[in-house]
Amino acid sequence: MTLVLASTSPRRYQILSLLNLSFLMVPPEGSEVAADGRSPADEALFQARRKAASLVARFPGAVLIGSDTLISLDGAKIGKPRDVPGARDILRRLRGRAHEVVTAVAMVQGKRMFEIVETARVRMRECSDQELEAYLATGDSLDKAGAYSVQGLGRSLIAGLEGDYPAVVGLPLRAVAEGLRQFGVDVPADLDRLYEERNFLNWKTFES
Secondary structure, three states: EEEEEEOOHHHHHHHHHHHOOOOEEEEOOOOOOOOOOOOOHHHHHHHHHHHHHOOOOOOOOOEEEEEEEEEOOOEEEEOOOOOHHHHHHHHHHOOOOOOEEEEEEEEEEEEEEEEEEEEEEEOOOOOOOHHHHHHOOOOOOOOOOOOOOOOOHHHHEEEEEEOOHHHHHHOOOOHHHHHHHHOOOOOOOOHHHHHHHOOOOOOOHHHO
């Protein structure tokens, strides 16, 4: 059975690789167009569905995985910044506050579908302007939902995390494994051990 990750994200590739499965990573077709009327969870799921569905014609019979992550601050959706000024504005809004990281997964194979939305809570430190500018200068904030990478240099901005760390990085590992099993895919990885050892990027820096 062919497994296809509809993504260009190296982070999602790394997370899915933890399951010790063979898969293809293929860029989804089309572009993301957000709608004001959708809730953060509905928006993330809409985009995840769109990504998976965009490759159905190219990979008939394959299990297609689409995923999308965004930030919810008091119910307001925050995606990726367009540029450094946009990233600066987002980080200033988030600093000193807690926000939700919403990650949706949609799996498709023919008429079969598995969908899930995972929400984690992240607290950002009360960072100074100097700290934010130093982080912005690294370029790490670009192409990241919420303008920071919890798995990278952005970890220094974060005070705490409650929820599934892989979901915050970009793909909820346990949920994906459960979805794949429902499609009849044998998942050889020991999920309990992965979550116990947490040997992935900055996972160990957070309490289990």
